[in-house]
Amino acid sequence: MNGKHWQPLISIDQLEPNDATPVRLNNTLLAVFDTIDGYFVSDARCTHAGANLCDGYFDGKNIECPLHQGLFDARTGRALAAPVTRHLKMIECRVIDNQLQVFM
Amino acid sequence: MKTIVTPITQALEEGALTRRELKQFMQRSNGPAMVRLLLFLATTLTTGFLIHLAMDSVWLLPAMFIHGVVLVHHFSLQHECIHYTAFRTRWLNDVVGNYCGLVIMLPNRFFRYEHCDHHTFTQLTGKDPEMIPMPKSIGEYLYYLSSIPYWKAKFTELGRHCLGRLNTSEKKFTPASEYRSLIIEARLMAAFYGLILAASIAIDNFAVLWFWWIPVMLGEPVMRAIRMTEHVGRPEVYQMKVNTRSNRVNPIMQFLCWNMNYHAEHHYASSVPFHALPRLNKKLNGYVYTEPRGYIGAHVDILRRLFSTSARGQA
Numbered sequence: 001m002n003g004k005h006w007q008p009l010i011s012i013d014q015l016e017p018n019d020a021t022p023v024r025l026n027n028t029l030l031a032v033f034d035t036i037d038g039y040f041v042s043d044a045r046c047t048h049a050g051a052n053l054c055d056g057y058f059d060g061k062n063i064e065c066p067l068h069q070g071l072f073d074a075r076t077g078r079a080l081a082a083p084v085t086r087h088l089k090m091i092e093c094r095v096i097d098n099q100l101q102v103f104m
Numbered sequence: 105m106k107t108i109v110t111p112i113t114q115a116l117e118e119g120a121l122t123r124r125e126l127k128q129f130m131q132r133s134n135g136p137a138m139v140r141l142l143l144f145l146a147t148t149l150t151t152g153f154l155i156h157l158a159m160d161s162v163w164l165l166p167a168m169f170i171h172g173v174v175l176v177h178h179f180s181l182q183h184e185c186i187h188y189t190a191f192r193t194r195w196l197n198d199v200v201g202n203y204c205g206l207v208i209m210l211p212n213r214f215f216r217y218e219h220c221d222h223h224t225f226t227q228l229t230g231k232d233p234e235m236i237p238m239p240k241s242i243g244e245y246l247y248y249l250s251s252i253p254y255w256k257a258k259f260t261e262l263g264r265h266c267l268g269r270l271n272t273s274e275k276k277f278t279p280a281s282e283y284r285s286l287i288i289e290a291r292l293m294a295a296f297y298g299l300i301l302a303a304s305i306a307i308d309n310f311a312v313l314w315f316w317w318i319p320v321m322l323g324e325p326v327m328r329a330i331r332m333t334e335h336v337g338r339p340e341v342y343q344m345k346v347n348t349r350s351n352r353v354n355p356i357m358q359f360l361c362w363n364m365n366y367h368a369e370h371h372y373a374s375s376v377p378f379h380a381l382p383r384l385n386k387k388l389n390g391y392v393y394t395e396p397r398g399y400i401g402a403h404v405d406i407l408r409r410l411f412s413t414s415a416r417g418q419a
Contacts, residue, residue, distance in 0.1 A: 019127060049224055050108045055116065057130040057375045066375050067110050068220040069188045081194070082213075083220050085279045
């Protein structure tokens with residue numbers, strides 16, 4: 001199938017509660033954030049040096065890169081603190097029947 | 105954007121620790137750093153007072169040296185702050201980090217950017233901006249310990265930034281949008297020192313020399329010796345298991361260096377705060393390289409390698 005479409009990513013039960021969970025979809029590593037405002041999905045790679053953000057410190061709102069401690073808002077992808085300058089690529093998501101789906 | 109396998113990702117994949125354990129180790133808090141900061145400042149004031157007591161006596165130089173050793177350990181706290189792991193509240197790290205930077209003439213924001221590349225390219229010749237090269241002779245070893253090359257580099261760096269210039273290596277690890285802020289930071293630091301100097305001349309009181317700068321200069325060789333133990337003599341390769349050295353040290357040094365003797369653990373998981381490093385050390389026991397004889401043992405190792413290389417060179 002060509003173009004973006006909704007596809008299943010992971011069951012909600014398999015997510016790390018109140019934390020970041022790495023999930024691979026095809027060849028893309030995604031980060032699922034269980035935030036205070038619900039679930040959000042982004043590219044798992046830091047926009048600065050490509051580290052896996054799921055290994056970083058997460059406080060329910062912001063995710064910190066495990067390598068250089070750059071900071072992103074996990075809900076919007078906004079780059080908040082040095083050394084990151086580029087925003088995180090966010091992926092639209094929804095929960096259907098206890099299943100997290102992404103639009104990509 | 106390329107993907108890199110960071111040391112912590114590698115450790116997780118190899119089962120050295122679980123994601124749940126890592127998350128526990130990474131938990132932040134303001135309390136431990138506040139307590140330690142108060143103790144650290146109290147220690148600084150106490151050793152400063154020793155200089156006052158030792159004035160006009162033969163104990164002046166030893167007192168300044170002891171105070172200097174404490175002062176140069178502002179580096180360890182600043183290092184923790186630029187990783188944002190000292191305090192849970194991020195701006196507290198900026199405030200304390202900048203204070204430490206003023207004490208030891210290390211601009212905080214510049215250090216942060218430089219240190220990022222140190223973590224990306226640890227111990228890789230030509231890429232790691234903080235790499236201390238393995239000395240090729242006892243003369244080079246002693247020259248580095250004298251701190252002369254360190255201060256030469258630091259004064260040159262500050263002067264260059266004050267003049268509005270960054271060199272090629274600095275431009276590599278600093279985002280272009282941040283060049284200006286590093287230049288402003290350097291100028292503010294130079295202006296601060298200039299004001300202190302002017303005030304000292306105006307009131308004809310040079311206490312800053314006796315209680316600050318002479319001790320810092322006397323103490324810096326100790327910090328250089330400690331910094332050498334972190335990577336010098338270890339293989340110059342990407343693998344964190346071997347390129348970094350942790351050291352078992354006595355409680356006084358561990359207090360002063362904010363647990364940064366657990367350097368390999370820190371490089372594996374730089375988001376883990378200083379107060380959790382001893383626990384991470386227990387968890388990664390056997391997974392990282394640890395020098396059981398501490399700083400002295402690390403220097404014995406460096407010298408042994410230096411002499412064996414020299415002997416091979418002469419054979």
